[in-house]
Amino acid sequence: MQETPKASRLHIAILGRRNAGKSSLINALTNQKVALVSDVPGTTTDPVYKAMEILPIGPVMIIDTAGIDDSGCLGTLRVERTMSVLNKADLVIIVLEAESGITQYEKALIEGIKVKKIPIIGVINKTDKITIAAELVMKWSKEFNIPLLPTSVKNSQGIEELKKLIITYAPPDWQGPPVIGDLIQAKDTIILVTPIDSAAPKGRLILPQVQTIRDILDHDGVTIVVKETELKQAIQNLRKLPRLIVTDSQAFERVSAETPSGVMLTSFSILFARHKGDLETLVSGVKNIEKLKPGDTVLIAEACTHHQQADDIGTVKIPRWLQKKVGGELNFEWAAGSHFPEDLSKYSLIIHCGACMLNRKEMLHRLSEVTNKAVPVVNYGILIAYINGILEQALEPFPQIQRILSELN
C-alpha cells in the first residue's frame, strides 16, 4: 500500500533474445531481487511488469519481455506484442550477447524503436564469456547511433554505469507536467472537494485525490479535503481565500455555485487530463458531441476494469446524457483494461476515462492513434464539465486552453 502508483513509474522495456541474459540483468539492476516490489506473471507471450526500486533512480516499472523473444526472427504475433510494449515504454534497453553482437534481429528492433522515438540503450552482456574489442563497440554504437555498454552480470561489471545511462537517457518530460504543483505557490491553500458516493470503496481515497494531495505537499502547499456538503463552512473558516478549488467532476455545479469570486475552480479530471495526457487534444474534441446524430457509433474506453456500480459513469450516466442530448439512440461500444481497438475509423467520438491506471506514455500513444485517424476524443471529466456548462470556468487555470475552447465551433 505504500508503493508509488504503477502508472507514475518510469517504464523501462528490456528487449533482446532469450539467451542474452535479460533476467539476470534485471536482477542485477535491482540488487538481486532485494528491491523487487511486485511481480505480475503474464502468459507465455505476455510481457511481465515488475514494479521495482532502482537506486538512485527511484520507482520504475521494468517491462520484462522474456516471453516475446522465443525465436530469432520477428514473427507477426511477437511484433505485435513488442509494439504494445513500446507504446508504454519511456526507455528501451536492448540486451545483446557479446558472442553474436548485433544481428538482423537487433537491427530490425532498433529501427522499429527509433521510428517510435523512444530512447534506446544497448547493453552488450556476458562480456565475461568473450572479450569484445572497444573498437567494435564504438563502430556499432556509431553505426546504430545508440549508446552501447559492455556489461557482465557475473562480474557485476557495467551495472552502475547502466543506471547512470538510464538517468541520462530517460526523456526529461516523461513524467509530464506536475498534477498541480506549477499552479500553486508555497503556503497556498488548495481545497479538494471529494464527494463520497456509493461507488467510493470503503477506507480509501481514489488515486487522483491522493496524488493531488501529495503533489501539494511536495510543493509546500496546504490542502483542505472536504465533501461538497462541508465546502461552504470550510471556506468561511479561512482568513485568506484559497488559491484554487479542485472538485470531483460530478459535484462541479454545486461547487461552482459556492466558489467565491476571485478563486479559481477546476476538476481532478482536468488536472489529470493535463498530467497524464494532452489537455489541448481532449478539450478540442469536446464540441463534437454537438455534431453527434442518432445512429452514430461512440467508443467509451476505460483503462481499469472496476466493479460496476448501478449508476456507473461509463456504462450508464454518459450514454444516458448523450442520448438525451442527441435525441435518439447511439451505438455505444466499450473497451476496457489494456484493450484499445485497432480500427478507430468507425467512431464518431471516443470518450476516454481519466486513465489513472495508464502511464502517460500509453495515454499519449492512444491519443496520437486517435488523432491520426482524425477521430475526435474527449475524456469523462471534460465531457461532464461541458455538458454541465462549466468547462470554460474549469479551464481558468489554463488560459491558453480556455482560448482554444472558445474558438472551437
Added chain:
Amino acid sequence: MQETPKASRLHIAILGRRNAGKSSLINALTNQKVALVSDVPGTTTDPVYKAMEILPIGPVMIIDTAGIDDSGCLGTLRVERTMSVLNKADLVIIVLEAESGITQYEKALIEGIKVKKIPIIGVINKTDKITIAAELVMKWSKEFNIPLLPTSVKNSQGIEELKKLIITYAPPDWQGPPVIGDLIQAKDTIILVTPIDSAAPKGRLILPQVQTIRDILDHDGVTIVVKETELKQAIQNLRKLPRLIVTDSQAFERVSAETPSGVMLTSFSILFARHKGDLETLVSGVKNIEKLKPGDTVLIAEACTHHQQADDIGTVKIPRWLQKKVGGELNFEWAAGSHFPEDLSKYSLIIHCGACMLNRKEMLHRLSEVTNKAVPVVNYGILIAYINGILEQALEPFPQIQRILSELN
C-alpha cells in the same frame, strides 16, 4: 488502486475437505468471478487470499484453504496452517458434503474454531447430488450449535441465504473502533501533519493517512493536510481552531510546540494502535523500557516487508534510541511480514510496527499471544512518543488510557 485496503476487509475463512466444493462456492458467492478483485497465489500448502466484493456485504477477504485440506485427518502441518488462518479469520464457513455429512474431521475442526471464539457457519453443499433430510440438518445444527445451511452451487440454491448468514454472524465489532470518527463532530476541522521524508514513496500518501482522511470525510469533518513546515501558517489561517491535530510520530515534538492551547494533539500511531489493536495493552507496555538492561533481548516486529531506507525506523532508529537509553548493547531480533515467533518467552520487550498490513483480528491475536506470556509489548508510535516525552499529551483524546499511563510505574 481504488480498492479497499486488504486489512480493512471482513476476513472469511473457507474450510472443508477438498471435494466439498469450496472453490465453486467461493465463485458462486462472488458471482462467477465477476467480482474477483485480486488473487494472490500461494504455494501448495498455503492459503490463498482473495480480495472480493460480495454484494451487499461489501469488501471481504476470502481465505481459500484449498491447499491445506488434502487428506481426511488433521496432520500436524495442516493443523498449523489452519490455525494460522484462524488467527486472521473474523468468520469461518465450513463446507460439508451432503453425502458424508459431519465426520470426525469436521468435528475436530468445529471444536478447534470454537475454542478460538470465531463464529462458524456450516454449509452442506452439493444438495443437488443427494437430498438431505431437514430433520438431519436440524439434528446436526443442534448437536454442534452452529447454523447449517443446505446449498447447491449447481442449482444456485442457498447462496443468497449464505450471504445473509454472513451478515448476521460477522462479529459486530470486527472493524474495531473508527480511526478517528468518534473523536470529532460534523464540520470539525482536523489537521493532519504528514512530513515528506526520503522514505515517502513518490506520488503516494501512506495508508494510515489516507484512511484517516477518509474517516474524517465519512464523519462530515474538514481535513487539512500539511507538512510540519506549513503547520503554523495553516493554523493562523483558520478563524476557528481545529478540534484535533494528528501528526506523524516523528514530527511530534515540533508539532507539539506549535499546537495552540485548547487543541488536542495525537499521532497516527496512537489512532491506529486503537483502531487496529488494543491501545491499553500497548500503552501499558511502554514503561518497561525503563527496566531494560544491557544484554536483554528485544523483538522488533514489522508486518510489512518494505524497502529499507538508510535511516530505517525499525532497524536503525529504535535500536539506537534504546541502546542510548539503556547505556549498553541490547540483543535485537527482527520478525518481518507474516512471521511472528512461537517462543516469546526470551524477550524482555516486543516492539511492533503500526500493523497497517495486518487485519485487526491478527493484531489482536498477536497481542494476546504476547500478553499470555506476560511479555510487555509496545508499538513504534507509542514508544517514540514516550521517548520524546510527549506520550501523555498524545493520549489526551483518550483520558482513560492517559490515566492508565500515569498509574504505571
